[in-house]
Amino acid sequence: MGKLILFGNTLGEGGDHLFTLHYKQLISSLDGMIGESDRGARRFLAYFRDQLEKPIHHIPVALFRKKTDVSEINFLLEPIEAGQTWGYVSDAGWPCVADPGHLLVQRCRKKGIPVEACLGPSSIFYALVLSGFDGNRFAFNGYFPKEPVARKKEILRAQKESGVQIYIEAPYRNQATFESLLENLDEKRSLCIAKNLTLPSEEVITRTVASWRERGYRFEKEPVVFLF
C-alpha cells in the first residue's frame, strides 16, 4: 500500500519561501501528482525542480476537479493501492478547504490508504491572525452567495453568530460584496479586509463599518479575505 500526501500550494507567484523544510523530502518521493488543474500542479512541482531526479514534465499529473465524476476517484487511487506515493495539490493554499480534495481523503480512509498532510500558507488563517480579531472562536463560510438578495441574507445571518465570520470572494465580485457588507453590517462592527496575503502587495486593514463607509475602498481584481 502506498500513500496520499496532501500538499499546500503557494498563495501566488514566488511564495515558496513559505514552504516548510519537510516539502523537499516528501516531493522527491512522489510517483505522481493529482491536481485541481494541470497548470496549478505543474507550477507547484516547478518550485522543486532542483530536488527532483526526473524532469518535472515526466511526472504524471492526474486531474481531480469539482466537476470530476466521483466514480473516477477509485481510478485515481489505483496506483496508490498498488504501492505508489502520490501527492494532491490544489491551485492555491490548502488542500481540502475550498476544493474537492476531501472526497479523495474520504475514499482513502475507507480503503485504509494512509494520508499525510504537508501544509503551507493559508490565506484564511493569515487573515485571521493579522486581523487583530479574537481567534478563540471563528467560522469560515466559504464564498458569499452570488445573488444579491441571498448575499444580503447571508450577511445578516452571519452577523448574529458569535465568533469571527470569515469569507473569501471571487475577485471580480469584491467591490459589490464590499458595498453590500457596508450596507448591511452594523456600523459599530469591525470589518477587516485582507488582500494579497503573503505577497509583497499584502494589505490588511481593520476598521469599523462606519469608518469604511466614510473612506470607501476601490478593489482591483485581487484575492481578498473578508472578516467581521
Added chain:
Amino acid sequence: MGKLILFGNTLGEGGDHLFTLHYKQLISSLDGMIGESDRGARRFLAYFRDQLEKPIHHIPVALFRKKTDVSEINFLLEPIEAGQTWGYVSDAGWPCVADPGHLLVQRCRKKGIPVEACLGPSSIFYALVLSGFDGNRFAFNGYFPKEPVARKKEILRAQKESGVQIYIEAPYRNQATFESLLENLDEKRSLCIAKNLTLPSEEVITRTVASWRERGYRFEKEPVVFLF
C-alpha cells in the same frame, strides 16, 4: 517604527521540520520576543540556535499571558515604537488562535505598528484536512465547556449548525468529552478524532458515532482535536 512578527510554534518537541524557510531570516532580525510563557518562547528560540548571532539567553523575553493586565500592552510595545523588531510566539501552534495574542495585534493596528505573520503548523487545520470532512464551511469553537450540562448543551447546539464543527480539549478531559459526544451526537454523524498531529504518534480516525459507540476509545493525556 519597528515591527511585530507573529510566529507559529511547533505542536510538540521536534516539529521544526514544519517551519518555513522564511523563519530563519526573520528570527535573525529579532531584538526580543514576547511569549505566552518564558519556557515556550525559549524552547522556540532554541530551534534557531545556529541562526542567531547572540546566545539565546541574551535575547529578552517578555511575557504576555491571558492574565496579563491589558494596560501592560503599551509597555510591551514601547521598544517596537522606538524602532525595534520583536516577535510574538504562543506555546504551541498558531499565535492569536487560542491565546491572547490578538490583543497585541489590535493595539499595533491602532498605533500604526506594522504586523507580519510567519506561520507554521496548526493542529486545527491539519485535523480538518486529514479528517476527510468537507472544508468548504467549518467553525472552530475553541474548548468545550468544562461543566457537563453546559458541554451537552454546546454539543447539541453545534450539531444543528451547518459545516464541520471543530473543538480542542484539555488533555485530562478528553475521555469525559468523548463519552459525552457519543451520548449526544446523532448515531449517523461522523466523528473524527485527530491526536498528536505532526508528531510521530499522529493518529486521525473518522467513524460514525454508532461505530465509535461499538468500539470505544481510551485516551491518554494527549492533545486531541475533535471534529464532527
